[in-house]
Amino acid sequence: MKEIAIMRNRTIGGIFVASLALAAGAVSTRLRAQADVSVQPVGTSALPDIQPGNDQWIVQNPYRADPAVYATAQRIGKQAYGKNCARCHGPDAVSAGIVPDLRHLDPQESGDEWFITRYHHGLKRDGKVFMPPMGEMLGQKTGWAIRSWLDAKHE
Numbered sequence: 001m002k003e004i005a006i007m008r009n010r011t012i013g014g015i016f017v018a019s020l021a022l023a024a025g026a027v028s029t030r031l032r033a034q035a036d037v038s039v040q041p042v043g044t045s046a047l048p049d050i051q052p053g054n055d056q057w058i059v060q061n062p063y064r065a066d067p068a069v070y071a072t073a074q075r076i077g078k079q080a081y082g083k084n085c086a087r088c089h090g091p092d093a094v095s096a097g098i099v100p101d102l103r104h105l106d107p108q109e110s111g112d113e114w115f116i117t118r119y120h121h122g123l124k125r126d127g128k129v130f131m132p133p134m135g136e137m138l139g140q141k142t143g144w145a146i147r148s149w150l151d152a153k154h155e
């Protein structure tokens, strides 16, 4: 019960941040991003470990080659996106326009490295967090799962 309440608070916090962003524009979004770096991990044990190691970051999606693994990755990625990225990048990967729309990333192999680098390290300019280092907190398996799901959303 307590856990549910906490999750609900986080969600409300996320919606608050999103509406602030819409109301006040990009600068506020970016400043708010520093304060709001809570994450909700999802289970990734159904996915194979990354070779040579989950902590050794690679630059191509390892889950695309095997259709069964890819399908599992997309299912987990959808959930992970909804819990951790949607509050800024928009529900179902559709951005409201201030934060980048992740459907427009370069698809497949050509966009993998860009995606995973931003996901891993985020983006800071002049000491301000623009995109939080989500990958530091959620790990590499979750990152490639989200990337797999975004493949299907590409436009």
Ligand code: HEC
Pocket: 030, 032, 033, 036, 080, 081, 084, 085, 086, 087, 088, 089, 099, 100, 101, 102, 105, 114, 115, 116, 118, 119, 123, 130, 131, 132, 134, 138, 146
């Ligand atoms: C607190 C808000 C916030 C959250 C949460 C967030 N992002 Fe971001 N993200 C941003 C902002 C702002 C940028 C744009 C940074 C810039 O270039 O100024 C960005 C940029 C990116 C980019 C680069 C996009 C491009 O077109 O260059 C990727 C990839 C990305 N985010 C992935 C993710 C993923 C995956 C998650 C969830 C695990 C996530 N982000 C969660 C705010 C957020």
